[in-house]
Each structure stands twice: as C-alpha cells, then as structure tokens.
Amino acid sequence: MKIARIETFYVPPRWLFVRVEADDGTAGWGEASLEGYAEAVAGAFEALRDRFIGQDPRRIEDIWQVAYRGGFYRGGPVLMSALAGLDQALWDLKGRHYGIPAWEMLGGKVRDRVRAYAWIGGDRPDDIAGAARARREQGFSAVKMNATAELDFLGAPALLGEVADRVRAAQGEGMDVGLDFHGRVHKPMAKQLAKMLEPLGLLFIEEPLLSEHPEGLVQIATLVSTPIALGERLYSRWDFKPFLASGAVDIIQPDLSHAGGLSECRRIAAMAEAYDVAVAPHCPLGPLALAACLQLAATSPNVVLQEMSLGIHYNAGYDLLSFVKEPAVLTPVEGHLPIPEGPGLGVDIDEDAVREAHQNPHRWRNPVWRHSDGSFAEW
Structure with a gap:
C-alpha cells in the first residue's frame, strides 16, 4: 500500500480538511485547521506531498x-498544524x-464517553443566563x-465585578463554569481577577496569561487554588515540557x-499524567x-x-x-460525548459537500481590536 494523493480543502466557516488516499482506494480524513492561517498550512502540504506520496501510509510513526x-526547521503553529492534519488522516485511513x-x-478504550462542554456568551460576553439555560436544555452541565x-x-x-456577575449568572442555571481569559488580560489585572474569582468555584481559568509569560503563570498559581488551564498555543511535547515542570498548570x-x-497529543497526555496534570483538549474547530x-x-x-x-x-x-x-456520532448525550465505534476516527465526511464548499474558499481572519486610546488590544 502506497500514498497516492494528499489533498487539502478549505471548509467553512474556518476549517482546513485533509484527505489522504492510498493506491488501493482507501482514504482517510484529518483536520489541519489553524484559525486565520489556512493558506499557510495548505502551503506547507507541498513539502509533505514531496516527502510522502509513494510511502506506506500505515507507517504512521515513521x-x-x-x-x-x-526538515531543518521544525515546530510552530503552521508546520505542526499541517503535520496534525496529516497524522489524523493516516490514523483514519489505517483504521478504515x-x-x-x-x-x-x-x-483500547479506558472509557466509553467523556464529559463535554459548550461555549456561551460570544467574544464580548453577554446574555449569560439565557445562553446557559439553553445549553442546560441541550443536556450540558458545563460551559465555558x-x-x-x-x-x-x-x-x-x-x-472585574462584572466578570463575577456573569459567572454567577451561569452558575445560577446549574452550570459548572470554565472561564477563558483568552490571553486578553495582562498580569496587573489577571492577578486581581484570578484572586477575586477564587471563591466562586470555577472548573478552571484558562490562559490567565499568555504562554509567553511562564514566570507570571507561576506567580498566579501561587496566589489561587483555582485550577489553571493552558496549552492551545503550544505545539509539541517540548513546548509543554517547561510548563509541566514548573507546576503552574493543572489542566493542559x-x-x-x-x-x-x-x-x-497522546504523548503529551502521557507526559502530563506523570505530573498528575489533567487533559482537556482545545477544540473550537470542526x-x-x-x-480525533x-x-x-x-x-x-x-x-x-x-x-x-x-x-x-x-x-x-x-x-x-x-x-x-x-x-449522531458527534451529538452529546446527557452532557457527554460517546466514544465513536466506527473505523478510523469514526466519522464519515460528506465528500461531495466538502468539494463543493472548497470551490469558494473561505478567508477567515480573527478581528483586530483596539483600546479606547487607539492602541492594539489582545483578542
């Protein structure tokens, strides 16, 4: 068996799908979505095609x-996202x-289902109680x-008091709440906000500071007992290694x-297990x-x-x-997602719909925000 074709597809609203086909017709799908940089990731596949067309797709680790x-250069969001999509597609192909x-x-399985959480409130959070109520009616018990x-x-x-009010509104609808600082909060405010929220019993605070500031994260971890989550902007086990060693992160x-x-990511999870750190994969994607x-x-x-x-x-x-x-394969049941039982990744993609969508490729970009004084604001 040899890899015959590696294709990428721009899929709305902001995703990049990957399809790998073997010479016997078996195909697997993966997702290399890097929000706002789909074109760069698609370009990285040129090198992957040169390397791997003609290779045995079952040799996933090799x-x-x-x-x-x-390659001489390695790591980073673009190259690792391309590799991620290829890797997922190979597992899907081999399983099929x-x-x-x-x-x-x-x-083999260690569980049959996993607790899921959904988003509420949007980029500029509002109508929290109503959104939390709607999620509860869908069967969720946790939101972010x-x-x-x-x-x-x-x-x-x-x-900061308004943040606490929004948390209480969601909790008032019976929800456990994870709160995403989204890297928008700088250390002078993050310390205050994390300390003020501690009595509310959050599931976690996410990216209280950007991962560019590991020393600041250690400081915040010494201030509060609320679990600290981080990792969506880390791209390999080597990126995660210093955060696990620092003891500042409770959930990766x-x-x-x-x-x-x-x-x-399986290797990253195993590393985290050795530090008694939990895993809650980031996935606002397709x-x-x-x-996966x-x-x-x-x-x-x-x-x-x-x-x-x-x-x-x-x-x-x-x-x-x-x-x-x-x-139904990806539909939550009583706030949990069942583990798929189908071959490969367990999800069947509508290839015709994907190819049709690709004819009008998206150009998704995140917004650029500014403070009232005109300076750049983190999104």
Whole structure:
C-alpha cells in the first residue's frame, strides 16, 4: 500500500480538511485547521506531498518522525498544524483499511464517553443566563465563556465585578463554569481577577496569561487554588515540557489540529499524567478535530473534559455537523460525548459537500481590536 494523493480543502466557516488516499482506494480524513492561517498550512502540504506520496501510509510513526525531524526547521503553529492534519488522516485511513477504530490500534478504550462542554456568551460576553439555560436544555452541565472583552493593561477594577456577575449568572442555571481569559488580560489585572474569582468555584481559568509569560503563570498559581488551564498555543511535547515542570498548570489543553495530531497529543497526555496534570483538549474547530479528540479521550486516562464547537459564535452559516453524514456520532448525550465505534476516527465526511464548499474558499481572519486610546488590544 502506497500514498497516492494528499489533498487539502478549505471548509467553512474556518476549517482546513485533509484527505489522504492510498493506491488501493482507501482514504482517510484529518483536520489541519489553524484559525486565520489556512493558506499557510495548505502551503506547507507541498513539502509533505514531496516527502510522502509513494510511502506506506500505515507507517504512521515513521511518517510523523520524518515530517517533524526531516526538515531543518521544525515546530510552530503552521508546520505542526499541517503535520496534525496529516497524522489524523493516516490514523483514519489505517483504521478504515483494517476495519477498526483508531482507539483500538492505540491499546483500547479506558472509557466509553467523556464529559463535554459548550461555549456561551460570544467574544464580548453577554446574555449569560439565557445562553446557559439553553445549553442546560441541550443536556450540558458545563460551559465555558470568555472572561472579558478587550481589557486595558491596567483597567478599572469595576470591570472585574462584572466578570463575577456573569459567572454567577451561569452558575445560577446549574452550570459548572470554565472561564477563558483568552490571553486578553495582562498580569496587573489577571492577578486581581484570578484572586477575586477564587471563591466562586470555577472548573478552571484558562490562559490567565499568555504562554509567553511562564514566570507570571507561576506567580498566579501561587496566589489561587483555582485550577489553571493552558496549552492551545503550544505545539509539541517540548513546548509543554517547561510548563509541566514548573507546576503552574493543572489542566493542559493541546489542540489536536495544532499540536502534531493524535500521535503527538497522546504523548503529551502521557507526559502530563506523570505530573498528575489533567487533559482537556482545545477544540473550537470542526468534526474531524473533535473525532480525533475523542480517540485521545478513549485511550488517555487523564482526559477529563472535551470542548466542542456546536453552536459556537464562530460557526456562522455552518456548524459542527454540517459536513458529517451521521451527526449522531458527534451529538452529546446527557452532557457527554460517546466514544465513536466506527473505523478510523469514526466519522464519515460528506465528500461531495466538502468539494463543493472548497470551490469558494473561505478567508477567515480573527478581528483586530483596539483600546479606547487607539492602541492594539489582545483578542
């Protein structure tokens, strides 16, 4: 068996799908979505085609090692997202070739389902109680929301009280709440906000500071007992290594479409287990990314939560299940996502719909925000 074709597809609202086909006609799908940089990731596949067309797609680990180490430059969001999509597609292809799920090839299941959480509130959080109520009616028991809109480096303390009010509104609807600082909050405000929120009993605070500031994260970790989550902007086990060693992070959030795919994220999860750190994969993306996350949840004992993009504010015009033939596979049941039982990643993609969507490729970009004084604000 040899790889005959590697294709990429721009899929709305902001995804990049990958299709790998073998010379016997077996095909696998993956997701290399890197929000706002789909064109760069698609370009990286030129090098991957040169390397791997004609190679045996079943040799997933060898392909991963060559893709990562075979070029002089390695790592980073673009190259690792391309490798992630390729890796996912190879697991899908191999599973379909042998007629078994990826989790079966990875040692079998440690669980049958994983608790899921959904987003509420949008980029500039509002109508929290109503949104939380709607999620509860969908069967969710946990939600995540942005803590703030844009926030000055040193802002008005009154704004922090509004954050607490929004948390209480969601909790009042019976929800456990994770709060995403989204890297928007700088250390002078992040310390105050984390300390003020501590009595509210959050599931976690996410990216209280950007991962560019590991020393600041250590400081915040010494201030509060609230679990600290981080990792969507880390792209390999080597990126995660210093954060695990520092003891500042309680929950890591690797993105299976950014951090080298299922192969690398399984290694990252195993590293985290050695530090007694939980895993809650980042996934505000499409169905293939989520399906890969569920394969990780099936095989990694320290996975505790799974983010999903059903109804997320980014999904304008298209939603998580728009390109899936059997939506039930990725539909939450009583706030949990069942582990897929089908071969490969366990999700069947509507190829005709994907090819049609690709005819009008998206050009998704995140917004650029500014403070009231005209200076750049973190989004």
